[in-house]
Amino acid sequence: MVLVKFDNFSFKYIGAETLALRKIDLTIEEGEYVVITGPSGCGKTTLCRAINGLVPQFHRGYIAGHVYVDSHDTRENEVAKLSTIAGMVFQQPENQLVTLNVEKEIAFGPENLGVPPDEIRSRVEEAIQLFNLEQLRQKHPHEMSGGEQQRVALASILAMKPRILIADEPTSNLDPKSAESILKILCYLNKQGMTVILVEHRLDLVSQDASRIILMNEGSIVADGDPREILTLEVCNEIGIGIPKAIQIYRRLKQNGITLPEVPLSGHELAKLVKEVSQA
Amino acid sequence: MSFLEVFQYTRKDSIIHNLDPRAKLVLAFSFASVSLSYTAIIPQLIIFCFIFPLIVASKSVRRWITSMKGLGALLLFILVFNTLLSTSTTPFSYSLALTFRLVNLMTSFSLFFLTVHPDQLSQALIQMRVRFEFAFAVSMAMRYVPTLANEAYAIMDAQRARGVELDKGNIITRIRNIVPIIVPLIIVSIRRALSVAESMESRAFGASQNRTYMERLSFRKRDWAVVIVSLFVFIVVLYFNLIIGLPEWMFYGLPF
Amino acid sequence: MIMLENVQFAYEGIYSALRGVSLQINTGERIAIMGTNGAGKTTLIKHINGLLRPQNGRVFLDERNTAHMSVAEIAREVGLVFQNPDHQLFLDTVEKEILFGLKKLGFSEEEAKERSSSTLEKLGLTDLIERSPFSLSGGERKRVALASVLASHPRILALDEPTIGQDALQKRYLAELLMEMNEAGKTVIVVTHDIEFVIEYFPRTIAMADGQIIADGLTGMVLSNSKVQELCSLTSPQMTQAAKALASYFPTVSDRMTQLDELEATITQILEGGRI
Numbered sequence: 098m099v100l101v102k103f104d105n106f107s108f109k110y111i112g113a114e115t116l117a118l119r120k121i122d123l124t125i126e127e128g129e130y131v132v133i134t135g136p137s138g139c140g141k142t143t144l145c146r147a148i149n150g151l152v153p154q155f156h157r158g159y160i161a162g163h164v165y166v167d168s169h170d171t172r173e174n175e176v177a178k179l180s181t182i183a184g185m186v187f188q189q190p191e192n193q194l195v196t197l198n199v200e201k202e203i204a205f206g207p208e209n210l211g212v213p214p215d216e217i218r219s220r221v222e223e224a225i226q227l228f229n230l231e232q233l234r235q236k237h238p239h240e241m242s243g244g245e246q247q248r249v250a251l252a253s254i255l256a257m258k259p260r261i262l263i264a265d266e267p268t269s270n271l272d273p274k275s276a277e278s279i280l281k282i283l284c285y286l287n288k289q290g291m292t293v294i295l296v297e298h299r300l301d302l303v304s305q306d307a308s309r310i311i312l313m314n315e316g317s318i319v320a321d322g323d324p325r326e327i328l329t330l331e332v333c334n335e336i337g338i339g340i341p342k343a344i345q346i347y348r349r350l351k352q353n354g355i356t357l358p359e360v361p362l363s364g365h366e367l368a369k370l371v372k373e374v375s376q377a
Numbered sequence: 378m379s380f381l382e383v384f385q386y387t388r389k390d391s392i393i394h395n396l397d398p399r400a401k402l403v404l405a406f407s408f409a410s411v412s413l414s415y416t417a418i419i420p421q422l423i424i425f426c427f428i429f430p431l432i433v434a435s436k437s438v439r440r441w442i443t444s445m446k447g448l449g450a451l452l453l454f455i456l457v458f459n460t461l462l463s464t465s466t467t468p469f470s471y472s473l474a475l476t477f478r479l480v481n482l483m484t485s486f487s488l489f490f491l492t493v494h495p496d497q498l499s500q501a502l503i504q505m506r507v508r509f510e511f512a513f514a515v516s517m518a519m520r521y522v523p524t525l526a527n528e529a530y531a532i533m534d535a536q537r538a539r540g541v542e543l544d545k546g547n548i549i550t551r552i553r554n555i556v557p558i559i560v561p562l563i564i565v566s567i568r569r570a571l572s573v574a575e576s577m578e579s580r581a582f583g584a585s586q587n588r589t590y591m592e593r594l595s596f597r598k599r600d601w602a603v604v605i606v607s608l609f610v611f612i613v614v615l616y617f618n619l620i621i622g623l624p625e626w627m628f629y630g631l632p633f
Numbered sequence: 634m635i636m637l638e639n640v641q642f643a644y645e646g647i648y649s650a651l652r653g654v655s656l657q658i659n660t661g662e663r664i665a666i667m668g669t670n671g672a673g674k675t676t677l678i679k680h681i682n683g684l685l686r687p688q689n690g691r692v693f694l695d696e697r698n699t700a701h702m703s704v705a706e707i708a709r710e711v712g713l714v715f716q717n718p719d720h721q722l723f724l725d726t727v728e729k730e731i732l733f734g735l736k737k738l739g740f741s742e743e744e745a746k747e748r749s750s751s752t753l754e755k756l757g758l759t760d761l762i763e764r765s766p767f768s769l770s771g772g773e774r775k776r777v778a779l780a781s782v783l784a785s786h787p788r789i790l791a792l793d794e795p796t797i798g799q800d801a802l803q804k805r806y807l808a809e810l811l812m813e814m815n816e817a818g819k820t821v822i823v824v825t826h827d828i829e830f831v832i833e834y835f836p837r838t839i840a841m842a843d844g845q846i847i848a849d850g851l852t853g854m855v856l857s858n859s860k861v862q863e864l865c866s867l868t869s870p871q872m873t874q875a876a877k878a879l880a881s882y883f884p885t886v887s888d889r890m891t892q893l894d895e896l897e898a899t900i901t902q903i904l905e906g907g908r909i
Contacts, residue, residue: 135800136800136801136802136803137770137771137772137798137799137800137803138770138772188798242670242671243670266798269797269798270797271826272669272670272826272866272867273826273828273866273867273868274866274867274868275866277868298799298800298801301829301871336802337800337801337802337803337805338800338801339800339801340801341871342829342871342872342875342893343871343875345893346875346893346896346897346900349897350897350900350901350904353901355900355901355904355905363871363874363875364871364872364873364874364875364876364877364878364879365874365875365878367875367878367879367900368875368878368879368881368882369878369882371879371882371900371903371904372882372883374904375883375903375904
């Protein structure tokens with residue numbers, strides 16, 4: 098079923114000179130793992146905010162068209178209402194933790210929604226188990242590493258039981274191992290049925306898990322489809338996408354007359370393909 | 378600054394820590410009011426004999442001692458100044474009483490701050506019908522104090538690395554040198570505030586009039602006991618002061 | 634040349650950040666410093682430009698002990714670009730920002746103006762000269778901060794996490810700029826988590842953990858060391874993973890390859906020649 102639908106949607110921030118989003122038409126089905134990427138300023142952040150309602154309710158501006166999240170029009174539903182359908186994790190872990198310990202943080206969202214205290218308690222316990230936060234229970238955000246903070250942020254969003262998880266460059270400020278573990282969690286959640294929309298520059302880390310990649314540039318969607326198809330397009334080079342190196346090799350080989358049977362998304366896949374071809 | 382230590386919360390498990398913050402608030406005010414009613418030495422000493430065991434019960438004696446040491450200079454100042462400027466016949470005795478009174482006041486409020494976690498304070502305010510947004514703003518401010526402090530240090534480092542010399546020059550130069558620190562601090566704080574607001578909005582902050590709370594404070598028998606005793610003592614003292622009057626020996630002081 | 638001799642440093646005398654660090658960086662080198670947050674990378678950098686002073690041990694800049702130099706003096710030779718440009722920007726226009734740093738370092742009015750416009754031009758910021766730094770995009774603000782440090786032409790350039798939040802094009806642009814600076818004789822030091830950036834552009838890597846240097850040498854060797862990866866919370870670079878996988882199928886292939894060109898050439902050889 099369709100969970101997110103952009104219908105000829107355009108948006109310009111107040112005071113901006115150009116449109117942040119131009120006539121976006123996009124459909125996202127339940128259970129997909131969509132990765133959105135593009136150069137700085139292409140509109141990917143605005144797109145995310147248009148899904149959970151921050152655009153246009155928090156960020157005012159000029160708007161045309163509609164965005165429907167689980168059939169709810171984002172122009173007519175409050176962010177609070179939409180937050181039970183689409184939860185969002187942001188880039189800075191520090192700015193998402195507003196309370197003095199982990200338990201309260203996870204409880205924050207459900208409390209705001211008026212969920213009964215017993216239910217909140219059980220959601221908090223569930224989240225602590227799922228995200229392995231037992232050791233951090235009473236810790237102040239300041240006492241946690243970036244990776245731990247981001248895990249807590251994810252847990253707090255999930256406590257609101259959304260069906261869609263939007264993550265806007267959640268690993269930018271993290272070290273490689275923490276980044277990997279956050280992305281693993283997202284992949285796991287997707288396998289459990291969560292619709293995941295991830296904005297990420299480092300495609301080598303996510304292209305294998307994603308079911309779909311959307312390329313954006315200057316407010317428009319320029320490509321949308323299977324990672325193996327999209328990442329070999331010429332446009333990737335033109336606009337400055339972080340093409341996984343295995344794919345760069347694939348393209349170079351192709352230019353020199355060697356075509357591998359499939360597009361590799363990782364070093365392992367590349368090696369396997371080379372072996373196949375060499376044995377043929 | 379070490380005298381502020383006695384107002385800092387520490388995570389401990391003591392009888393006092395486990396009391397409801399509202400009961401402790403009543404207790405602190407009660408002690409403070411009683412202490413304020415007297416300017417003689419002996420009453421203050423008596424009051425101290427009641428307060429100090431509570432400090433011991435809250436396992437915070439060392440902190441109290443550190444604070445008092447930090448306060449030492451101020452106490453000495455009060456003692457000397459009041460002795461010199463007092464118009465009473467026994468100036469030193471009077472100043473000594475005032476000094477003791479200050480110690481008692483600080484100690485009674487420290488009982489509250491030492492043993493009440495900011496979250497509990499927040500929850501206490503909410504249950505006393507303060508609006509959630511205000512109580513939360515207070516605890517959020519506390520949450521971000523270390524962050525802001527770090528930000529300030531980072532800014533000072535960044536500007537020093539450009540050649541700004543923060544520790545040199547006359548008073549005018551030093552004041553001017555605050556600008557490269559304050560402006561970035563304000564800007565990053567505003568940017569941060571917007572970012573935090575987005576996150577909170579996305580978690581339905583302000584959505585419902587019927588906000589629920591996972592942890593509620595509830596009065597137990599011991600909390601009622603504390604409140605009743607505190608109020609009782611306060612009323613009795615008031616009665617003695619206004620109606621009966623205190624025995625002579627309470628006003629004995631030093632003859633100078 | 635930069636030299637650290639058994640430097641020890643603890644914040645507020647308690648939180649040990651550097652526990653006996655010794656290293657030598659020669660003029661004209663390009664080095665990356667990697668490690669987990671809290672390993673001491675930023676503390677180390679701050680010792681190089683004098684923001685922090687060792688409690689034990691010594692720091693030398695070209696044979697001169699930095700203990701006798703003020704931060705402002707050192708700033709003429711060591712330019713440190715911090716991670717967050719907003720920590721520096723506070724004036725009304727981009728040009729004023731650049732001039733500010735230059736004047737603080739003692740350049741005359743005309744010298745400052747000249748250096749300012751040439752640096753702004755080099756970084757593609759000439760159109761933004763009159764704009765307020767606060768109205769610029771994140772990427773532009775980063776470039777302004779970079780420009781204000783480059784304008785004084787320091788001999789040593791140190792950058793703290795310069796690639797965070799940057800897209801591929803911006804990273805390439807930064808890398809080219811750093812290469813250019815390095816070819817002109819500047820020593821370039823980068824503190825970063827970005828493995829791909831390091832492996833492509835930095836021949837030497839210093840890996841830190843828990844306040845100590847645990848590895849210092851050729852980037853390829855340091856980053857493919859599993860102990861280093863474990864202690865510094867690093868993952869394997871893309872090409873190293875490819876090389877290892879390839880070597881498992883073709884035993885004669887080196888599993889130490891780190892660059893795209895190497896792998897391309899090797900694969901071409903395998904598929905066209907059959908022999909390596």
